[in-house]
Amino acid sequence: MKLRLQKQVPVALALISGMVMMACTTSQPADIASESSSSHSPEQQKPIVYQAFTRLFGNKNTTNKPWGSLEENGVGKFADFSDTALSEIRALGVSHIWYTGVPHHATTTDYTHYGITLDDPDVIKGRAGSPYAVKDYYNVDPDLATDPARRMQEFESLIKRTHENGMKVIIDIVPNHVARDYSPLNLPEGVTALGDGDNTAQTYHRDNNFYYVPDSSFIVPAHPEKFDPMGGADHPLADGQFDETPAKWTGNGARAPQPDVNDWYETVKINYGVRPDGSHDFPALPAAYAEKPINAHYEFWQNKSLPDSWYKMRDIALFWIDKGVDGFRFDMAEMVPVEFWSFLNASIKHENPDAFLLAEVYQPDRYRDYLHQGKMDFLYDKVGLYDSIKAVMQGNENVSAIDNASNEVSDISDSMLHFLENHDEQRIASAPFAGSAEAGKPALVVSALNTRAPFMIYFGQEVGEDGSEETGFGDPSRTTIFDYAGVPAHQRWMNEGAFDGGQLTAAEKSLRAYYEHVLNIAAYHPAMQGDFQSLQSIITTGSNKNQTYSFIRTHKQASLVVISHFGEQSETGTIDIPLSLLGNSGASGEIQIIDLLTDDYLDAQVTGDVVTVEFSLDKNESLILSTATMK
Known part of the structure; x- marks a missing residue:
């Protein structure tokens, strides 16, 4: 049979009679997060990191x-x-x-x-x-x-x-x-700075914090002509010189007293007990x-x-x-x-x-x-x-x-x-x-x-x-x-x-x-805690599925089916999803399929143990389809 599913008002992410829906509507996408401190707030399923x-x-x-x-x-x-x-x-x-x-x-x-x-x-x-x-x-x-x-x-x-x-x-x-x-400055009591106590007469010692180039002084890299480290501004130390004797190895491992301009010349490498020949001066960690x-x-x-x-x-x-x-x-x-x-x-x-x-x-x-x-x-x-x-x-x-x-x-x-x-x-x-x-x-x-x-x-x-x-x-x-x-x-x-x-x-x-x-x-x-499975082998598009990517994250209550289109032109197609992947195998009642990005319900064709979803995607468009069993 072919199902045209009625649009309903989605509710906050919750488990209600075995159904999972998202309340992350287009007009109020922060509803879930804004309740994060309440007793009814949803559980964070995976870390989201914001680099500032x-x-x-x-x-x-x-x-x-x-x-x-x-x-x-x-x-x-x-x-x-x-x-x-x-x-x-x-x-x-x-x-x-x-x-x-x-x-x-x-x-x-x-x-x-x-x-x-x-x-x-x-x-x-x-x-x-x-x-x-x-x-x-x-x-x-x-x-x-x-x-x-x-x-x-x-x-x-x-x-x-x-x-x-x-x-x-x-x-x-x-x-x-x-x-x-x-x-x-102001080191904690009992702590010494990196480099304090180093034997600078040796290129390497296990307990040196840095590597050295004995009997050589550091030379500032040869920058391209007209390069100015201050962009034309004055600075009392901007003279093409830096006092470092003996020279230290540069952060990326360059060993010459004058690193190349493309080396990490502003830094020096820390020694962890790795000898210059690459061998180790510390206990091995057993493979077990x-x-x-x-x-x-x-x-x-x-x-x-x-x-x-x-x-x-x-x-x-x-x-x-x-x-x-x-x-x-x-x-x-x-x-x-x-x-x-x-x-x-x-x-x-x-x-x-x-x-x-x-x-x-x-x-x-x-x-x-x-x-x-x-x-x-x-x-x-x-x-x-x-x-x-x-x-x-x-x-x-x-x-x-x-x-x-x-x-x-x-x-x-x-x-x-x-x-x-x-x-x-x-x-x-x-x-x-x-x-x-x-x-x-x-x-x-x-x-x-x-x-x-x-x-x-x-x-x-x-x-x-x-x-x-x-x-x-x-x-x-x-x-x-x-x-x-x-x-x-x-x-x-x-x-x-x-x-x-x-x-x-x-x-x-x-x-x-x-x-x-x-x-x-x-x-x-x-479903973020569910299993992943690519659906590329079962997606059919109107022209070239090489630009449309699909996968499913399975969950016993509500799986997520994702279809994303990377192509320049719009794309139509179908995807045949086994009911077992949707968590609905053997379940009674209707299968509800909603696009969480728009809150629209999609047409679906249920044939035996397979549900066929028709889709149409414009350039840079995706579908995030969630399913739920209505008892």
């Missing part, structure tokens, strides 16, 4: 002068994350905020009035500096404080506000390298520990003699856990030995078993080592899913690439964090990526819904930020992490601190509502 580049997030200055100073271009503060701002972030279904760039890093801005030593622009990238050239791991960046003298107290207040708004706090730890002039729980890893490392850097980085991580930080994003984790991660992560989880541990790793053949032996919770799914979806969006691959990428990590899919933007990647709306924020819609639906793993968005992504500004050291298409800058589309949403989208265009408002809608489904729909 802290220095840029709250900046209201729209000048964007290339190579502009803090005074010229402005800077955001911890205080800009008001309760209003945080509640609006939470309304996206967000469970964790990654405050990027919190530890104190090298900058050209003068904070000597606060007892902070002046940094040398010749080993800084941009006027603001790279957040991954950490100068002091025991304090926060003075740029971010309304009163730099009270910068740690202001960050502690932000942690408290974030928790009160129902979210957890993630910050960066950069274990592989620090700023060339690492010089922490890949199957052991994290408490066994903690016990393994007790009473062992380990490189000094291991203990110093552990002390840094536990310092932030003690401050109330709920987890870390570990920069370039693959450049640090897996055994260290077993030690560090076990130490963190010993203090906070629920800590969120995310690692930046780009070597697929090492993924399982970092998860099983290194005890990471999550890794970037960059080389697989992100690269594949980007290629599909650009028309360089068909949608089978998505299944291929997913199949490569099917055994660890729950641990592979998905994203479409972050501070290292091009903005979707930038010309080199997709040229349009709308092109990110089908990618969002697929990336956010196809696994139990966390999904992450980058601030401004939800309003179509295009990263087109020429700000100085940073390159257009990526929102700068080196310069003082404003982020235009994001600023329109921020609306001078009202955080109400009051300056957004109609298209930008619509896009944000779409993100809010999809992310609430990802955050709260029970």
Whole structure:
């Protein structure tokens, strides 16, 4: 028989007589999230991470002068994350905020009035500096404080506000390298700084924190002609020189006293007991520990003699856990030995078993080592899913690439964090990526819904930020992490601190509502905890299914069927779904099929144990179909 199902008013996500429906309507997509603190609130089904580049997030200055100073271009503060701002972030279904760039890093801005030593622009990238050239791991960046003298107290207040708004706090730890002039102030009692006590006459010693080039002094890289580290502004230390004798190895492993301009010359590499020939100067972790729980890893490392850097980085991580930080994003984790991660992560989880541990790793053949032996919770799914979806969006691959990428990590899919933007990647709306924020819609639906793993968005992504500004050291298409800058589309949403989208265009408002809608489904729909199955083999389209991707997340009460269209032209088709996958095999009553993006009910043809759904999709359009059994 053919069923034309009557449209009904959807209710809040709940289990009612065996039926699951979503109350995430187009007009009020935040209904679910706004009730997150109530006794009737839905349970978070998977983490949604919001990456906020802290220095840029709250900046209201729209000048964007290339190579502009803090005074010229402005800077955001911890205080800009008001309760209003945080509640609006939470309304996206967000469970964790990654405050990027919190530890104190090298900058050209003068904070000597606060007892902070002046940094040398010749080993800084941009006027603001790279957040991954950490100068002091025991304090926060003075740029971010309304009163730099009270910068740690202001960050502690932000942690408290974030928790009160129902979210957890993630910050960066950069274990592989620090700023060339690492010089922490006010160290905790009994703690010494990285580099203190190093035998600088030796290239390598197990308990040196850095590697050295004995009898050689550091030489500033040979920059292209006319390069000026201050963009033409004056600075007392901008002279093409930097005093470092003996020279240290550069953060990316370059060993020459004069690194190349493309090396990470603003940083120095930390030594974890890896000899220059690559051999290890620490105990091996037995292979069987890949199957052991994290408490066994903690016990393994007790009473062992380990490189000094291991203990110093552990002390840094536990310092932030003690401050109330709920987890870390570990920069370039693959450049640090897996055994260290077993030690560090076990130490963190010993203090906070629920800590969120995310690692930046780009070597697929090492993924399982970092998860099983290194005890990471999550890794970037960059080389697989992100690269594949980007290629599909650009028309360089068909949608089978998505299944291929997913199949490569099917055994660890729950641990592979998905994203479409972050501070290292091009903005979707930038010309080199997709040229349009709308092109990110089908990618969002697929990336956010196809696994139990966390999904992450980058601030401004939800309003179509295009990263087109020429700000100085940073390159257009990526929102700068080196310069003082404003982020235009994001600023329109921020609306001078009202955080109400009051300056957004109609298209930008619509896009944000779409993100809010999809992310609430990802955050709260029970099918997020169901199993994944591609439906590519059973989808039939009018022309070419290479541009239409479909899958199902099965759930005993209400499955989700997702159909996303990446093609330039509209597409019609059908999909035959076994009732067993929908959780309705043998059930009595009618099968209700609703598109959660529009609240429209679809026609369905039920034949035996199969339900056939007809669909029509325009460019960049998706369907998120939910089912329920009416008793």
